[in-house]
Amino acid sequence: MPNATDDVTGPTIADQLVAVGRRFYARGWVLGTSGNFSAVVSDDPLRLAITSSSLDKGALEPSHILHVGEDGVVVSGTGRPSAETLLHVEIVRRRAACAVLHTHSVWATMLSDRHALNGGLGIEGYEMLKGLDGVCTHEHREWVPIVDNDQDMTRLSRALRATLDQHPAAHAVLLRRHGLYTWGKSLADAVRHVEILEFLFETVGRTSLHSGREGYHGIAQSS
Amino acid sequence: MPNATDDVTGPTIADQLVAVGRRFYARGWVLGTSGNFSAVVSDDPLRLAITSSSLDKGALEPSHILHVGEDGVVVSGTGRPSAETLLHVEIVRRRAACAVLHTHSVWATMLSDRHALNGGLGIEGYEMLKGLDGVCTHEHREWVPIVDNDQDMTRLSRALRATLDQHPAAHAVLLRRHGLYTWGKSLADAVRHVEILEFLFETVGRTSLHSGREGYHGIAQSS
């Protein structure tokens, strides 16, 4: 009875994704119907609990969470899965992630645009970096690759895969003028990664305003 | 018994407008007694549920929602309708909108002033644009026309009508140093439009601070 696990675990994961939605909505990171969240329900076959498309993330309900397979097709629940389901599957496969979160904040959008020509954004020297999985010192340098936005999801998931492979140490990817994708070994890890990266984006973004004006260049922001 | 529909639908719509008020107040988009909200209750004759004038939008109650006719005269409920009722009627008529929302944020106020001489603000290349009704790609260019503010509501509604006719694809209009008008096929659509446009105004506004300083002009902000 392989579905037993789903039956028991499913609702809890759905409740957790609903809570993530409320939390990020309160911070203004998933306005409109932006953002989408997923968590692995089973590995083999892959089953992903994921927010269905075009929903207000501050008003999610457990029934808005679908289960999809590796090909993005719905296996349980009613609704259309997020258009970006293939990106979630790609990340789960390449990173052995248990949860994938996509947010869409003002600072992430700005930095993803501003640093696009460099192919990414380097952040180093901040204590907050230690909240990223496996990072033990503020001297860590995190490179957040930036992928060009694309409405063709097959092409975009291929570009994302190439980027993930090229930057095996990266904890996150920015889509240009689109937002943040990050993940974790658990949903709690992924939530922490969102908070840490959003904090760092705001800090780096505000700092560059001062830097530009007063000839202060203490922070290497891009490679 | 044509009023039966009103009697049944009215309270629900009033509750929804109250909830919109609380939500936007929390974000600081309707401080003071600024902002006003409406939703169509019946088409023929036109009946609009609309917030009455001079109220704290964070403390609305269903009894604060009036029903007005096409001429802006109250047909049910107690209180003075918003001074800007004619603008709501104009938008409902020209756009076949079912809901009209007016917010008054810091960023909308700033941009409506800053881009007034260009007659509007162009926003393009952002994924968030896809949340606007009928927009399927981030490559969309949204032109948000800006209308000069005016205390003469007849004159202002005429100017608004001309602007709506001149820009049939626009999802919103800014009144200079006054705020945002947007609308939708449903109240939920209109709420989503407010969130998306406020997000984009903040993003474009903050980006222009960087642009000015560092010779970065990646974003075409006005035509």
Place this chain on the structure above:
Amino acid sequence: MPNATDDVTGPTIADQLVAVGRRFYARGWVLGTSGNFSAVVSDDPLRLAITSSSLDKGALEPSHILHVGEDGVVVSGTGRPSAETLLHVEIVRRRAACAVLHTHSVWATMLSDRHALNGGLGIEGYEMLKGLDGVCTHEHREWVPIVDNDQDMTRLSRALRATLDQHPAAHAVLLRRHGLYTWGKSLADAVRHVEILEFLFETVGRTSLHSGREGYHGIAQSS
């Protein structure tokens, strides 16, 4: 039995001042123990309900509201009245105000410093100005006088009185690097004035960042 009115009205006013504290604390306008609030309980003799000194405004309770006389001496309740009680009395007397609110936001603090040498800050052309009592058009020009801060409350209340007399149309006064004093014919009016002025301070403050950079000077910010 002249106290009957106090007994009945007092608790209600205390509850309202408590609610104002929670509301402004949520917005970050009365951090630390900053800010103080008062409302007139009786005119003759003057009785003012006022927050007692050094309290967390997000955690006020009705028992934290004292009643003081014209001389600032406590007539009922336990605790030390706010050190700035005399400023409240001064405003009540000069403006026939029924409520006086003092907030301490980042933007008010910055602008009170930045425009101090001009003796005040001029704000004009914003629709939001219409929320100020008696203002009917956005073409209104509001002059917010700035008074130098002083720890000698007798001297400061004298300076405040002179400023109020010199600017009879002003709806508010800024104390330099200290914050905002505004008032109203009712507590609700005073609350609305705080929200409107804080909105305008943020708008004018942010706009001047753009202005400085890009040679844009559309707004006359000081006389």
Place this chain on the structure above:
Amino acid sequence: MPNATDDVTGPTIADQLVAVGRRFYARGWVLGTSGNFSAVVSDDPLRLAITSSSLDKGALEPSHILHVGEDGVVVSGTGRPSAETLLHVEIVRRRAACAVLHTHSVWATMLSDRHALNGGLGIEGYEMLKGLDGVCTHEHREWVPIVDNDQDMTRLSRALRATLDQHPAAHAVLLRRHGLYTWGKSLADAVRHVEILEFLFETVGRTSLHSGREGYHGIAQSS
């Protein structure tokens, strides 16, 4: 029965630290798992109630609060104490503090970096300074020393001790690109210090953006 006090006082202190976590999380000052809080439970031997390591500060529970001794070893409760426990102990000893709070805001992070080469940040002339323990006038000049960040806690606590000794009047210390440490004679005092300093950091940080641009240098920000 020396533990009786612990048994009675412990839970209450734990509840208070939990409430502090929720409050600061709401303001965005302890995102990710950043920040840590402690309060003295007994003086001799020293017992410190302190948040255990790597927790979401918005979702603390009383069971997450440990009791540690002077050497940072857990004496009651389950979990790993914060890696920075030694810094808390150092501050309690050098300042006779009853509570120590560490927050990690965007503005504190930025200023701790920007002023690091000056060894600290001077703030003067603000009314808000009066909320710092023992400060009676806005003419006070507060020097907030900045200590370089270090992953070696023994070395960092030694550096912190030297800084505390060198600046006996300081109410707080910044760790570079890491955040704020402040303290108080009570937990309420320490909370107030956090709010006041975070307010001042934002005010000084935003003001310097204007200063840089327009040749305005009214505020001495560093020695």
